[in-house]
Amino acid sequence: MLLEIKRQERYSRAELLLRSVFGFLYIAIPHGLALMFVGIAAGVLQFLAFWSILFTGRYPESWFEFQVKYIRWNLRVSASLFNLVDGYPKFGLNAHHDSIQFEIPYPESISRSSVLLRFFFGWLYVMLPHGFILMLLAYAVLFVNFIAFWAILFTAEYPESMFEFQVRYLRWSQRVSCYISYLTHEYPPFSGSSDQQVTTT
Amino acid sequence: MSDQASLYHPLPQPDEIPVRDREDAMGAYLMMFAAVAVALPLPVINLIAAVIYYYVNRRKSRFIHFHSLQSLLSQLPTTFLNWGLLYWGLQVWLFHNTETDDLFWGYVGMVVVANILYFVFSLIAAVRARKGRMYYFLFFGKLSYDMVFSVNRSFRYAGEDDLKTLQNKPPF
Numbered sequence: 001m002l003l004e005i006k007r008q009e010r011y012s013r014a015e016l017l018l019r020s021v022f023g024f025l026y027i028a029i030p031h032g033l034a035l036m037f038v039g040i041a042a043g044v045l046q047f048l049a050f051w052s053i054l055f056t057g058r059y060p061e062s063w064f065e066f067q068v069k070y071i072r073w074n075l076r077v078s079a080s081l082f083n084l085v086d087g088y089p090k091f092g093l094n095a096h097h098d099s100i101q102f103e104i105p106y107p108e109s110i111s112r113s114s115v116l117l118r119f120f121f122g123w124l125y126v127m128l129p130h131g132f133i134l135m136l137l138a139y140a141v142l143f144v145n146f147i148a149f150w151a152i153l154f155t156a157e158y159p160e161s162m163f164e165f166q167v168r169y170l171r172w173s174q175r176v177s178c179y180i181s182y183l184t185h186e187y188p189p190f191s192g193s194s195d196q197q198v199t200t201t
Numbered sequence: 202m203s204d205q206a207s208l209y210h211p212l213p214q215p216d217e218i219p220v221r222d223r224e225d226a227m228g229a230y231l232m233m234f235a236a237v238a239v240a241l242p243l244p245v246i247n248l249i250a251a252v253i254y255y256y257v258n259r260r261k262s263r264f265i266h267f268h269s270l271q272s273l274l275s276q277l278p279t280t281f282l283n284w285g286l287l288y289w290g291l292q293v294w295l296f297h298n299t300e301t302d303d304l305f306w307g308y309v310g311m312v313v314v315a316n317i318l319y320f321v322f323s324l325i326a327a328v329r330a331r332k333g334r335m336y337y338f339l340f341f342g343k344l345s346y347d348m349v350f351s352v353n354r355s356f357r358y359a360g361e362d363d364l365k366t367l368q369n370k371p372p373f
Contacts, residue, residue, distance in 0.1 A: 040239060044250060047238035048231045052224070056331060060224035062258075 001178055001186075002195060003075070003171045005084050006099040007163045011152045015086050020149060023081055027089065031077045034091060035070075042070045046181050053115050053182060064106055067183055069093040071174065072102050082145060082166050083152065102174075104183055115182055122180050130176045130188060134169075141169050168192025209350040213264050215333030222262050223333050229254055229269035230327035233276065233320065244283035251276050260359055263349055268330045271345040272323065275338050279319045286312045 019027065045063045052060055076089035076097050085099045118126065148162045172192035178184045235250030236242055255269040289305060292298045322338060329336035337343065348354060 041253065044235050044238040048228065048234060051231070051234070052227070056224075058220075058224065060228055061221045062225050063228065 001171075001175055001184055002101060002103040003167075003174055004101040004194065005079055005163075005167050005170070006101075007084075007158060007160065008086060008099065010156045011083070011158055012086050013153055013156060016083060016149065016152050019080065019083060027077065027080055031073075031089060031091070035074060035077070038070055038073070038093070042067055049182060050115065050119060053110050054112055057109050057112060059107065059110055059182060061106060064183065066093070067181065068102070068104055071178075072096070072100070075100055075102055075170070075174070078170060082141075082170075083148065084158070084163065084166055104178060107183075107185055110182060110185060114185055118180060118182065126176060126180050126188070130172075130190070133190065134173050134176070137169055137172075141166060208352055209346075210263060210352060212335060212350070213262075213333075218262075218264050218333040222265055223331050225258050225261060225265045226268035226330035227327045229258070229265070229272040230323045230330065232272060233323050244280050244287060248273075248276050248280045260357070262358055262360070264333075266356070266358070267335070267345050267349040268326070270349060271326070271338055271341050274341045274345060275319065275323070279315050282312045282315050 045066060049059050049063050052058065052063075070093065073089075073091075073093060073095070076095070079085045079097070079100055080087070080089045085097065087097070090097065144162050144165055148158055148166075151157070151159050151162070169192055171194065172188070175184075175188035179186065179188050229251070232250040232254050233247050236244075236246035239246060251269075251273045255273045258269050259266045286309065289299075289308065293301055293305065326336040326338070335346075337346065349356075
């Protein structure tokens with residue numbers, strides 16, 4: 001899985017203030033409503049994909065693409081609300097943001113036993129350990145987000161280490177989400193490092 | 202027979218249909234489980250899912266169009282029957298406006314049988330679609346075939362659109 005967000009050299013202070021004060025009104029609510037309906041469809045397809053994998057050993061390709069597009073839309077909104085990117089996130093499943101890259105290779109075949117294992121025991125060996133750490137990290141993310149807000153306000157730059165921390169959190173949680181929803185068969189590492197960093201260490 | 206065949210587009214054969222199209226066709230029949238997926242036992246959920254699935258996928262190919270249309274149309278009778286049972290059941294057990302009688306239990310039996318038949322035939326159709334085969338339901342199969350494969354229906358599919366823009370062009 002590849003998730004990269006490009007750090008801008010300069011951030012708009014006006015946009016930052018607008019997003020922080022009214023972001024819930026003009027970003028979270030409209031996108032949240034649209035994503036809620038798309039999310040229902042994604043949930044239905046995920047449920048049906050489970051059965052499809054169980055009987056055919058394949059995740060239907062167009063359903064897989066739908067899920068990836070849904071995740072991309074979610075990421076656009078999250079990145080915007082986290083102040084990681086400027087600009088209003090685009091609506092729609094086919095929209096793109098130049099600074100956000102998210103790719104998952106389509107698995108031609110998926111192991112049925114692995115899917116069953118995730119279905120019955122996913123909460124135990126995926127959700128519990130990763131969820132616990134991610135929950136603790138979520139507090140740190142909120143704190144870093146608050147500090148970063150002031151840093152951008154005064155310097156118009158997102159401190160690189162803070163930016164990387166936020167992206168790593170998003171990457172980690174996305175890896176867990178993709179694994180538990182059968183989009184990938186690789187068990188998520190206990191880290192938010194990018195794929196290149198994971199393979200070199 | 203040949204006159205009849207000329208009124209319809211040729212049927213795609215299993216080896217001509219990509220796996221992706223077969224999976225999309227199969228998915229149309231799986232929409233009957235949508236209510237289970239959202240944990241809302243309302244008869245209309247499956248129908249909404251089937252309608253959305255039909256409109257999203259119908260332009261992909263004739264094969265997908267046929268199966269998603271057949272799946273959608275065949276859901277209508279069971280949906281109406283289930284709504285009838287829900288309404289009648291609420292009148293009996295929740296509002297106490299009427300009591301159970303032989304007619305009510307007869308209706309319950311009919312609805313159960315209709316749902317079981319729908320479930321079984323939809324699963325067979327899903328398996329056949331996954332194999333790239335056609336499968337015709339009683340009445341709805343012929344109707345869907347006529348609506349999708351008839352040469353009189355001018356419906357453009359994704360690949361055909363590309364072909365049209367590449368080949369014949371207007372003189373201006």
